[in-house]
Amino acid sequence: DAKTTQPPSMDCAEGRAANLPCNHSTISGNEYVYWYRQIHSQGPQYIIHGLKNNETNEMASLIITEDRKSSTLILPHATLRDTAVYYCIVRVGGNAGNMLTFGGGTRLMVKP
Amino acid sequence: EPEVTQTPSHQVTQMGQEVILRCVPISNHLYFYWYRQILGQKVEFLVSFYNNEISEKSEIFDDQFSVERPDGSNFTLKIRSTKLEDSAMYFCASSDEQGRIWTYEQYFGPGTRLTVT
Numbered sequence: 138d139a140k141t142t143q144p145p146s147m148d149c150a151e152g153r154a155a156n157l158p159c160n161h162s163t164i165s166g167n168e169y170v171y172w173y174r175q176i177h178s179q180g181p182q183y184i185i186h187g188l189k190n191n192e193t194n195e196m197a198s199l200i201i202t203e204d205r206k207s208s209t210l211i212l213p214h215a216t217l218r219d220t221a222v223y224y225c226i227v228r229v230g231g232n233a234g235n236m237l238t239f240g241g242g243t244r245l246m247v248k249p
Numbered sequence: 250e251p252e253v254t255q256t257p258s259h260q261v262t263q264m265g266q267e268v269i270l271r272c273v274p275i276s277n278h279l280y281f282y283w284y285r286q287i288l289g290q291k292v293e294f295l296v297s298f299y300n301n302e303i304s305e306k307s308e309i310f311d312d313q314f315s316v317e318r319p320d321g322s323n324f325t326l327k328i329r330s331t332k333l334e335d336s337a338m339y340f341c342a343s344s345d346e347q348g349r350i351w352t353y354e355q356y357f358g359p360g361t362r363l364t365v366t
Contacts (some may be wrong), residue, residue, distance in 0.1 A: 171354065180253070180340045180357030181292060224292075236282070236294035236305060237355060 141225045146244040149219075155212040157243050159225030162206040169230045170201060171237070172210045174221040181224065181239070184210065188230070215247045251275045253358035255341050261364045262331055270326045270361045272341030281324045282342040282355060283316065285309070292340070298324065331365045338362050 142160040149155040161170065172184040185192055185199045187208070192199045198211040212219055224242040228235055254273045262268050274281050283295040297304040298316050315327045324343075328335055339362075342355040 175292070178286075178338060178360070180342075180359050183354045183356060186354060236297060236307070237284075237292075238294065239292040241291060 141227055141240055143223075143225050143240065143243045145241060146246070148246050148248055149212075149215045151217060151247055151249050152214055155210075155215040155219065155245055155247070157210040157212075157223050157225075157245065158207065159209070160207045161225070161227045164205050164227050165229075167229050168227045170199065170205075170208050171226045171228055172197070172199065173224045173226065173237070173239075174219075175224070175242070176218075176221040181237075184223075215245075217247050217249065219245065220247045221245060253341055253343055253356055255339075255358040255361050257361060258359070259362045259364070261366065264333060264365055265330050268328050268331055268363065270328075270339050270341075270363070272324045272326070272358055273322050274324055274341065274343030275345070275356060276322070278343035278345045278356075280304075280344045280355075281316075281318070282344075283326045284340045284342065284357075285337040286340065286360075287334075287337045295326070328363075331363075333365050336363055336365045 169186050169188050171186040173181040174184055175181045185194055185197050187199045187201050189201055201208045222242040222244050224239050226237050256271045281298045284292050286292045294307050296306040296310045296316055313329045317325050338360040340357050340360045342357045344355045
């Protein structure tokens with residue numbers, strides 16, 4: 138699976154949009170971009186995934202650049218409960234046995 | 250909303266003892282996983298399991314580890330002879346097949362904190 142690069146930490150004001158970047162310049166055509174988060178030693182929580190189109194669900198939006206070499210996770214109105222470590226993971230689709238490879242992620246601190 | 254559950258939430262054991270960590274995956278899911286996270290470190294993949302067989306395993310998953318689906322609902326991780334370095338949070342996860350065939354997002358349980366003394 139392709140490697141990802143994320144900033145180690147970011148701050149965001151409560152109520153503002155949090156934009157978390159991820160670089161995956163070596164991504165292959167059959168690899169999806171997944172985002173998970175981990176709130177203080179809880180189990181990782183699936184947020185969203187995408188292949189090449191932008192995606193939106195009730196939790197977040199995912200913007201993938203046209204060349205697919207980078208993406209941005211957007212939390213439109215961050216709350217204190219969104220404080221967590223956010224992981225960007227690139228993984229081949231179509232094989233359920235494939236593991237998720239977690240990097241260091243971005244520690245997002247949402248401040249009042 | 251269905252969720253993955255794990256028991257116990259915290260297990261303390263002595264070095265050399267056997268432990269069994271239990272997980273109940275989401276009921277219609279067919280793919281099961283174990284991960285671990287040593288305090289302050291990254292989440293690491295251990296093993297994936299499908300159709301009563303191991304699909305994939307990492308280098309961490311050596312002969313001391315085994316997994317089993319003893320019945321239609323439970324999925325267990327056994328560590329035969331625990332070592333101090335096995336102390337970690339162990340997360341179970343499951344994923345489904347229907348409706349999202351190509352992506353298999355994984356849903357994680359709350360974890361079991363294993364402390365080996």
